[in-house]
Amino acid sequence: xxFLEEKILLEGSIKEGNILKVDCFxxxxxxxxxxxxxxxxxxxxxxxVEVNKILTIEASGIAIATLLGDLYDVPxxxxxxxxxxxxxxxxxxxxxxxxxxxxxxxVFISKPYLNATDRVLIVDxxxxxxxxxxxxxxxxxxxxxxxxxxxxxxxxxxQQGGRILRDEGYHVESIAIVESMDxxxxxxxxxxxxxxxxxxxKLSIG
Amino acid sequence: xxFLEEKILLEGSIKEGNILKVDCFxxxxxxxxxxxxxxxxxxxxxxxVEVNKILTIEASGIAIATLLGDLYDVPxxxxxxxxxxxxxxxxxxxxxxxxxxxxxxxVFISKPYLNATDRVLIVDxxxxxxxxxxxxxxxxxxxxxxxxxxxxxxxxxxQQGGRILRDEGYHVESIAIVESMDxxxxxxxxxxxxxxxxxxxKLSIG
Numbered sequence: 464x465x466f467l468e469e470k471i472l473l474e475g476s477i478k479e480g481n482i483l484k485v486d487c488f489x490x491x492x493x494x495x496x497x498x499x500x501x502x503x504x505x506x507x508x509x510x511x512v513e514v515n516k517i518l519t520i521e522a523s524g525i526a527i528a529t530l531l532g533d534l535y536d537v538p539x540x541x542x543x544x545x546x547x548x549x550x551x552x553x554x555x556x557x558x559x560x561x562x563x564x565x566x567x568x569x570v571f572i573s574k575p576y577l578n579a580t581d582r583v584l585i586v587d588x589x590x591x592x593x594x595x596x597x598x599x600x601x602x603x604x605x606x607x608x609x610x611x612x613x614x615x616x617x618x619x620x621x622q623q624g625g626r627i628l629r630d631e632g633y634h635v636e637s638i639a640i641v642e643s644m645d646x647x648x649x650x651x652x653x654x655x656x657x658x659x660x661x662x663x664x665k666l667s668i669g
Numbered sequence: 670x671x672f673l674e675e676k677i678l679l680e681g682s683i684k685e686g687n688i689l690k691v692d693c694f695x696x697x698x699x700x701x702x703x704x705x706x707x708x709x710x711x712x713x714x715x716x717x718v719e720v721n722k723i724l725t726i727e728a729s730g731i732a733i734a735t736l737l738g739d740l741y742d743v744p745x746x747x748x749x750x751x752x753x754x755x756x757x758x759x760x761x762x763x764x765x766x767x768x769x770x771x772x773x774x775x776v777f778i779s780k781p782y783l784n785a786t787d788r789v790l791i792v793d794x795x796x797x798x799x800x801x802x803x804x805x806x807x808x809x810x811x812x813x814x815x816x817x818x819x820x821x822x823x824x825x826x827x828q829q830g831g832r833i834l835r836d837e838g839y840h841v842e843s844i845a846i847v848e849s850m851d852x853x854x855x856x857x858x859x860x861x862x863x864x865x866x867x868x869x870x871k872l873s874i875g
Contacts, residue, residue: 521728
C-alpha cells in the first residue's frame with residue numbers, strides 16, 4: 464500500500480453514487496505533505512521523460528500542478544472552463560462533460576501558453592471517464608505540442624478513462640487506482656500496480 | 670521597484686476597461702519563480718503573525734496558496750464558488766459579486782475545514798473591490814476563527830477594496846499596488862509602499 468492509498472483509507476469516505484470523498488486532503492482542503500509526496504512520486508514515475516510544461520485544468524488540479532512545476536522548475540498552465548470577460552485572445556478550445564456538475568464545459572487555453580516545442584505533463588486529481596484528460600490532450604495537439612505523460616492522483620479503475628488512454632498509447636501513471644468500492648460496507652479495493660523494471664538498473668535484485 | 674512590479678512592467682499589458690492582463694505569469698500560465706518569491710515575500714511581511722491555515726478562493730489563488738502552505742507547512746483550503754453535486758455536507762456560505770464574470774457567486778467552505786482555533790492567512794491574486802476578500806472573511810468569522818492577515822499579489826489601488834479592508838483593521842499586504850494605469854499609453858503607476866519599521870530591530874540604520 465502506498466502513501467496515497469493509506470491516506471484514502473485513513474481519511475476518505477465513500478458516498479452513495481460511487482463517489483469517493485477525499486476533499487479533506489485533496490480537493491477542498493489540501494494536505495501539503497501528501498501533495499509534496501505526490502509531486503515526488505510523479506517525478507520518480509516519469510523519470511527520463513522530457514517535460515518542460517505542466518498542464519492541468521481548474522480548479523482541483525492546480526495545487527498538485529504547482530508543486531510539480533516547482534519540482535521540475537517549469538511553467539504551469541491551467542486550462543480554464545469558461546470564457547471570461549477579460550480574455551479576448553485567440554484560444555485553443557475543447558469540450559469536456561463534467562459528471563460532477565452534470566454539464567458540458569468549454570475548456571480553453573490562450574494560444575501563447577502552449578507551443579509546438581512543449582513537452583507536456585498533464586496532471587489532475589481524478590481520472591474517471593477521461594473527459595478532462597481527453598480535452599487537455601486535444602488542446603496539446605492543437606498547439607502541435609507533445610504529451611509526455613498523464614499523472615493522476617486517484618484513478619477510478621471501474622470507469623473507462625484509464626484503459627482508453629493507455630490503449631491510445633499514453634503513459635498514464637495513477638498513484639492510487641480504485642478497483643472497486645462499496646458504499647454500504649465502506650470498503651475499497653485498490654488495483655495492484657506492477658513495479659516496472661528500470662531500463663538501466665545499476666544493481667539487480669539477487 | 671520590487672520583483673512583482675518589475676514582472677508586471679516586463680510582461681503585463683493593459684486592456685481597455687481598466688483590465689491589467691497578467692495571465693502569462695499569474696492566473697493562467699503560472700511562473701513558478703514569481704510564485705515562490707511571492708510566498709517568501711508574504712512570509713517576510715507577515716513575520717511574527719500566527720498562521721495555521723492558508724485560505725483562498727478558486728481558481729487563480731490556489732497556486733500561490735499552495736506554495737505558501739508549503740512554506741508555512743500548514744493546510745490550504747480553497748473556498749468553492751458553486752455547490753457541487755458530490756458535496757452535501759454542512760457548509761459555511763457567503764456571496765461575492767464577480768466583476769470578471771458579471772455574476773453573483775455563492776462562496777462556500779465545508780464546515781470541517783475551518784475551525785475556531787484557525788489563524789487564517791487569506792491570499793489571492795487580485796484585490797479590487799474586495800468582494801472575494803470580504804466573502805472569505807465572512808466565512809472565517811462564521812467558523813469563529815481569526816483572520817491573521819490578507820496577502821494580495823496585485824491590488825488595484827484605484828478601487829476601494831484595499832482601503833476598506835485596512836479601515837476595518839485588517840493587516841493587508843499587497844506586493845504590487847497599481848495606483849493608476851492608462852490603456853492608450855500603456856503606462857502604469859505603482860503606489861510607493863512604506864517600509865515599516867521593525868518592532869525589534871537588532872541593528873539600526875545609522
